[in-house]
Amino acid sequence: MVDPSIDRLSFATQTKLRSTQILTSLPQIVSELFQNSLDAGAKHIEIGINCAEWSCWVTDDGSGMSRDELDQFGSEGRYRTSKAYSPDTLDCLTTFGFRGEALASAADLCCLEIASRTSRSRETWSIILKDGKILYSGSAVRWRRESHGTTTCVRDAFYNLPVRRRSHPSPLRTFEIIRREIESWALMHPEVSFALDDTQAKLIGSSKSNILRIPKTSSCISVFRHLYGRALCHHVEEVSLISGEMRLEGFISLDGALSKAYQFLYVNRHPIPSGDLHRIIDNKFTASSFAKNAFDEIGATQRSSTRRSPRKTEKKPVYVLNLVVSPHQIDNLLEPAKGALHFQNKTAVAEFLSSSIVSFLVRHGFTAPRNNTSRTHEISSSTGSPRKRKRLDFEQDSGYAEVIPEEYEEEDMTVPPAPLNLYAEKHGTNELVWTDPNTGESFIVDARTGNSRPQTQPRLAAEETAENRHFHVLRQRRTLSLPNTSSEDKSRLNPAPEWIQEALEANDTYAITEKRIAEITIGSAADTLQHNCLSDQQTHFQQRQHFSKLFLSSKGDSNVHAQHRFNRDDIRGARVISQVDRKFVACVFNKDLVNGDLRKNKSSPENLTLILIDQATDERIRVERFLKELCLGFLRNCLGQEEGGVEMRHLTPPMPVLLTRHEASRLAHSKQIESSFHSWGIRFADLAQMELGIDSSSSGFDRDNDRYVQVFTVCVPEVVADKLTMGNELRDLVKGYLAQLELDLPDMSRIQGKHSETSVDESDWLKALRWCPRELLDLVNSKACRGAIMFNDTLTNEQCIRLVHQLSETVFPFQCAHGRPSLVPLANLGKLSGNGGSPLQRSVGWSALDQQSSLE
Structure with missing residues (x-):
C-alpha cells in the first residue's frame, strides 16, 4: 500500500474547521455578537431570540461600519477586524470579541445579514452571506437605521451541522442560558442598557415578548438590584482593594442566598465559569460561620451555640467581583469562550483574592482574625471610625496585600517565636518535651501525630524487631480472654481491688440492667481452647486461630468457596432464627440457593452462613417505598397522565410563602419552572395575578417594601404533607427548589422522550431521583426515619x-438509608451434616437465641 502524500486542505475545509470551533452553540453566537457591540462602544444593545427557528439578531448604537468595510466580508472575510492587533499584542486580550473571527465563522454556519450605518453616512448598507458566499450587497431593506450603529441578524444557525442541532438544549433551556449570559455581562457594564425580546412570542402577538430590559445605571449594585431585587443586596459592602498591579472591585453582600446562582466573578470584566478562583472564595466562606449567620428575610441571624437542624439550609455568599490584572500577566485566549485562564503569578492572585475575602469575614465577625508572624504593619496615625482600613504586606515581595480592621492592634497580630526544643535537636526527631505546669511531670509529644509518653518511660530501641514489639503489646493485654470465658474467670485473672468490689456491691447504680446477649455454641465442648494452661503469647495465637475458623471456609472441603458475594436472592432464601438483643435479626443464608432452589442435589448438606441484620433497615424499606411513590408520580405527571400522578393534599386555607421579588418573578413568568413544581405535586394560587402585580411595579425594585412577595401554596405532596405544614419547611422547599432550577432547569421534553407515553415502568423511579428537590428528599428521609423500627x-x-x-424487595438491601452496611456475616458454618467431622460440621445450638426471644 502506497502512503498517501501530504496535501493542503481546501480553503472551504479550512474555514469550516475553524468556524465549528469558534461558534459551538446558539448562546455562543449571541454572546459573540453583543461582545462585538461592546467593542464598538455601544451604549444601548437590543437582542432578539427565536430558539425554535434557530435565529437571533443584535442591534446596537455603536460606531457602525461603512460600505467598503462590509464588502471586505465577501472576500476572505476572516481575520478582517476593526480591533487593533499587532504581533506584540497577540498574547494579551484587551477586547471582548474573539479576535475578529466571529462574523466570518457565522457566515460559514448560518445565513448572516449585517446592516450598518456610520455617523458620517446617511445611508444604511447591508450584506447577506451564507456558506461563505455573498447573496446580497447594497442598500439595506429590512434593517434600515435612523442613526449610526449595526444590526447583525443570524438565521438558520447550524443548517449544515444537523448533529449539533440534535445535541443542542431545548429552546426553553437555550433561552434561559442566553438570558443568564446577558445578565452576567450587564453587571459589569452598568453604562450600557440591554433589552432581550422573544421574537417568536412577538410573531404570535403575545404581550410577553419583552422578557428582559436593563436600563443604564450608575453601578453594578444598581444593576444587581434591578435584576434580582433588593432582598439579596440590602446589606452590602463595596470592595475596592489594590495590591501592586492587581485590583479587586465590586461588592459582597451580607445577605445569604440558597444557591450559587448569584455569584459573579470576572477577570478584566470577562465573566469566568466556575473554577479555581471560585473555589478559593468558597473555601473561605465555608470555613467561616457565614453559612449559619448570614442575613435572611428576618434580618441578622442570631448567633447561637445551640445545635442547628442537620437539614437546615445553609446560606451561600452573594457577590459581584471583578479582578483586574495586567493583560500581559494573563492568557485567556486558549478557547473562544475565554473562560480558561492562565496567570503568570497564580500564587499572588490566589493570595490576594483569599486575603480580601478573609478581611471581609473578619470585619463582620464571621471568622476570627488570624495571626501571622511574617507580616509588617503600616498603622495609620489618624484616628477615625472602627471600620478604618490599613494595609498589610508580606515581608516576601509577593505583591500580596490584605485589608483588616484597625481595631486589631499590632501586638494582637504577632506571635513570639517558639523556643528552640533541645530534645528534638539532640535526638534528631520531631518530638517535643512538654511539662505539665500543675504536676511538674514532663512528657514527650510527637509533633506530627500528637502521641505522647512520659519522659521517664524508656523509648523503644530502633533495632527492636517486629516480633519483640508484637510480644510487648501482648504483655500489655494480659486481660484478653476468649469469648466463652466467664466473668468469674476474668475476675480471677485480673481481680479488682477490695474497696472497688465493696463499692459496687453497696451501690445499685452500677448494677447491670441489660440482659447478657445470648451465646450459641459451634462445635463441642472438647473444642474449647484450654487457654489457662498456655502462656499469654500462645493464648493470643490460639484465639486468632479459633476466630479465623468462624470466618473462613474449611480448606479441606473443595466444595466450599472461600468468598461469596451475597445478593437479594440470598436474603429471600434466608432462614430467620430470632431477634438478638433487641437490635439485630439473626439469619442463616444458604449459599447454595439460587432463586430459592438448590444449585445441587437437595439432599446434599447445606452451605450455611450466620448473618446479623440490623433491624433499623426498616428505614431503608420505608424510604424506598416513599421515594418510589413520589418519583413514579413525578414521571406520570411529566407524561401528562391523568391517573397515577403525585398524590396531593389540598391546603385550606392556602399556605403563604415569603419569596424575594426575583424568585416570585421567575416563578410567575417561567412556565417551565411552574411545571416543574406541578410535577412534584406543589401548586400555587393566582400566579397570573401575581405576575401582573410584579410587572406593574417592576420599577420599584429599589423600594424597601418591594423586596419580598407573598405566594400562596394550595397543594403539596401527600407523602410529606404533615412535615411541610410545620415551621418553615414549605418555605425552605420552595426557595431551595427555585435556587436549584436557576442552575439546572430540567428538560421536560427529554424526560418525556426517555419514557413510554402510555405507562411508566416500576423501576424507572430511580432515574427520577436526579430531578428530585434536595429539600423534598430530606423530608422523605426524615419521615422514613421517624416511623421506622x-x-x-x-x-x-x-x-x-x-x-x-x-428488605429483599428493596433496591439497595445491603446499606441503610444513611449509607452504612445493614448486615454483616458472623461465621461460615460450612456443610452442617450433624455426623461427626470437624467442629464446624456439627449442629449449632440455636436454642439459646430462641430462649432469649421468648423471655423478651
Whole structure:
C-alpha cells in the first residue's frame, strides 16, 4: 500500500474547521455578537431570540461600519477586524470579541445579514452571506437605521451541522442560558442598557415578548438590584482593594442566598465559569460561620451555640467581583469562550483574592482574625471610625496585600517565636518535651501525630524487631480472654481491688440492667481452647486461630468457596432464627440457593452462613417505598397522565410563602419552572395575578417594601404533607427548589422522550431521583426515619420474617438509608451434616437465641 502524500486542505475545509470551533452553540453566537457591540462602544444593545427557528439578531448604537468595510466580508472575510492587533499584542486580550473571527465563522454556519450605518453616512448598507458566499450587497431593506450603529441578524444557525442541532438544549433551556449570559455581562457594564425580546412570542402577538430590559445605571449594585431585587443586596459592602498591579472591585453582600446562582466573578470584566478562583472564595466562606449567620428575610441571624437542624439550609455568599490584572500577566485566549485562564503569578492572585475575602469575614465577625508572624504593619496615625482600613504586606515581595480592621492592634497580630526544643535537636526527631505546669511531670509529644509518653518511660530501641514489639503489646493485654470465658474467670485473672468490689456491691447504680446477649455454641465442648494452661503469647495465637475458623471456609472441603458475594436472592432464601438483643435479626443464608432452589442435589448438606441484620433497615424499606411513590408520580405527571400522578393534599386555607421579588418573578413568568413544581405535586394560587402585580411595579425594585412577595401554596405532596405544614419547611422547599432550577432547569421534553407515553415502568423511579428537590428528599428521609423500627424495639419471629422479606424487595438491601452496611456475616458454618467431622460440621445450638426471644 502506497502512503498517501501530504496535501493542503481546501480553503472551504479550512474555514469550516475553524468556524465549528469558534461558534459551538446558539448562546455562543449571541454572546459573540453583543461582545462585538461592546467593542464598538455601544451604549444601548437590543437582542432578539427565536430558539425554535434557530435565529437571533443584535442591534446596537455603536460606531457602525461603512460600505467598503462590509464588502471586505465577501472576500476572505476572516481575520478582517476593526480591533487593533499587532504581533506584540497577540498574547494579551484587551477586547471582548474573539479576535475578529466571529462574523466570518457565522457566515460559514448560518445565513448572516449585517446592516450598518456610520455617523458620517446617511445611508444604511447591508450584506447577506451564507456558506461563505455573498447573496446580497447594497442598500439595506429590512434593517434600515435612523442613526449610526449595526444590526447583525443570524438565521438558520447550524443548517449544515444537523448533529449539533440534535445535541443542542431545548429552546426553553437555550433561552434561559442566553438570558443568564446577558445578565452576567450587564453587571459589569452598568453604562450600557440591554433589552432581550422573544421574537417568536412577538410573531404570535403575545404581550410577553419583552422578557428582559436593563436600563443604564450608575453601578453594578444598581444593576444587581434591578435584576434580582433588593432582598439579596440590602446589606452590602463595596470592595475596592489594590495590591501592586492587581485590583479587586465590586461588592459582597451580607445577605445569604440558597444557591450559587448569584455569584459573579470576572477577570478584566470577562465573566469566568466556575473554577479555581471560585473555589478559593468558597473555601473561605465555608470555613467561616457565614453559612449559619448570614442575613435572611428576618434580618441578622442570631448567633447561637445551640445545635442547628442537620437539614437546615445553609446560606451561600452573594457577590459581584471583578479582578483586574495586567493583560500581559494573563492568557485567556486558549478557547473562544475565554473562560480558561492562565496567570503568570497564580500564587499572588490566589493570595490576594483569599486575603480580601478573609478581611471581609473578619470585619463582620464571621471568622476570627488570624495571626501571622511574617507580616509588617503600616498603622495609620489618624484616628477615625472602627471600620478604618490599613494595609498589610508580606515581608516576601509577593505583591500580596490584605485589608483588616484597625481595631486589631499590632501586638494582637504577632506571635513570639517558639523556643528552640533541645530534645528534638539532640535526638534528631520531631518530638517535643512538654511539662505539665500543675504536676511538674514532663512528657514527650510527637509533633506530627500528637502521641505522647512520659519522659521517664524508656523509648523503644530502633533495632527492636517486629516480633519483640508484637510480644510487648501482648504483655500489655494480659486481660484478653476468649469469648466463652466467664466473668468469674476474668475476675480471677485480673481481680479488682477490695474497696472497688465493696463499692459496687453497696451501690445499685452500677448494677447491670441489660440482659447478657445470648451465646450459641459451634462445635463441642472438647473444642474449647484450654487457654489457662498456655502462656499469654500462645493464648493470643490460639484465639486468632479459633476466630479465623468462624470466618473462613474449611480448606479441606473443595466444595466450599472461600468468598461469596451475597445478593437479594440470598436474603429471600434466608432462614430467620430470632431477634438478638433487641437490635439485630439473626439469619442463616444458604449459599447454595439460587432463586430459592438448590444449585445441587437437595439432599446434599447445606452451605450455611450466620448473618446479623440490623433491624433499623426498616428505614431503608420505608424510604424506598416513599421515594418510589413520589418519583413514579413525578414521571406520570411529566407524561401528562391523568391517573397515577403525585398524590396531593389540598391546603385550606392556602399556605403563604415569603419569596424575594426575583424568585416570585421567575416563578410567575417561567412556565417551565411552574411545571416543574406541578410535577412534584406543589401548586400555587393566582400566579397570573401575581405576575401582573410584579410587572406593574417592576420599577420599584429599589423600594424597601418591594423586596419580598407573598405566594400562596394550595397543594403539596401527600407523602410529606404533615412535615411541610410545620415551621418553615414549605418555605425552605420552595426557595431551595427555585435556587436549584436557576442552575439546572430540567428538560421536560427529554424526560418525556426517555419514557413510554402510555405507562411508566416500576423501576424507572430511580432515574427520577436526579430531578428530585434536595429539600423534598430530606423530608422523605426524615419521615422514613421517624416511623421506622429502631434499636430496643421488641420484634416477634413473624415480624422478623416480614422485615427480612421486605428488605429483599428493596433496591439497595445491603446499606441503610444513611449509607452504612445493614448486615454483616458472623461465621461460615460450612456443610452442617450433624455426623461427626470437624467442629464446624456439627449442629449449632440455636436454642439459646430462641430462649432469649421468648423471655423478651
